[in-house]
Amino acid sequence: MNSILLIPQPSSVIVKKSSISITDIPRISASAEFAGEAALAREQLKATGLAPESDRSISVSCVGKTGLPDEGYELSIRENSIELRASAKAGMHHALQSLRQLLLSAKETGSVDIPCAEISDAPRFSWRGCMLDTSRHFYSPAFIKKLIDLASLHHLNVFHWHLTDDQGWRLPVDAWPGLTEIGAWKIDGRTTWENYKVGGFYTKEDIRGIVAYAAERHVDVVPEVDIPGHSSAILAAYPELGCTGGPYRVEDRFGIFEDVLCAGNDRIFDLFADIFDTVKELFPSPYVHIGGDEVKFNRWDSCPKCKKRMEELKLDRANELQSWITVRLANMLKERGKTAIGWDEVLEGTEKRNLTDSPMYNRLMDVRQQYAFLSDESLPTIKSYFTNLREA
């Protein structure tokens, strides 16, 4: 190898003429501050294809240096040693992941030649996320951990976990056992003669394990519970929360469905309170994603309870009920120390409710701009949307 190949490209790489040949797993030493990051890297380097650590091992030292951005680092590759410098644990983690990327190319040959170089790197974007939809297709905790590990290897720092949708509810909520007993399973008759149940849900232990695994890799897990639309799975378990009373089913196909949670039924807020308490219990992230996308208003238009609510609130159109719900959800999360985020259309109508001066609205706008920023043309990979991934 005569060049430094890292994804994404570091801010600065100065390649020297000499190089270093690595055949054995390097010996990593670190101060107490970086002990956790070093221990993780030692474990990860076992999968690089290099021989076990030996007397010939190159030494890698993890050294503190003030003045670097929290996620920034410096990496010096010299003829006989490698030095990593960072100001914070996150920066050292990224330094070690870059080293891991360089060493993974030994996978096929058992050795790797790296040019001596001075690398300096720091992220351009503070929110570098990937999202996995575990509703349309259920993924095992092991698969999710593998995805988070790969995201972290490539310096991403947010895992947006889409936990609920029309096709399956995956989050256990103690007071609403039907969500996982009924809402986590769909009947699929498309590929076999006999209908069969597909789906699954995560236990609290699964979720805690995934959050801890991500934290070890400096990845924040942002949960998404998509409400008040995309809620067929909720309605299948609790039909009384819909405008018509059902019957409903956990959907077996993609789409936007007419039935959503009844905006005139106060019980939906009891449900949201219990969901948010569970989310607070399990996810340390300051953000909770409330979805809010693709809500159909046909049922609200003709539902007596929803009409009554509109009269009370002096609303002209059914779609204004959603902005009323959005504000209430954001405030419920605020009471729990969390900031609500949503798909961009969640803000539709909130302007009309004269909310632009409220702190909640401004926070939503802040995050909207952040998301809008991430979807800018300059970051085409953000728009990648893989469907029908299979576990491998």
Ligand SMILES: [Zn+2]
């Ligand atoms: Zn209704």
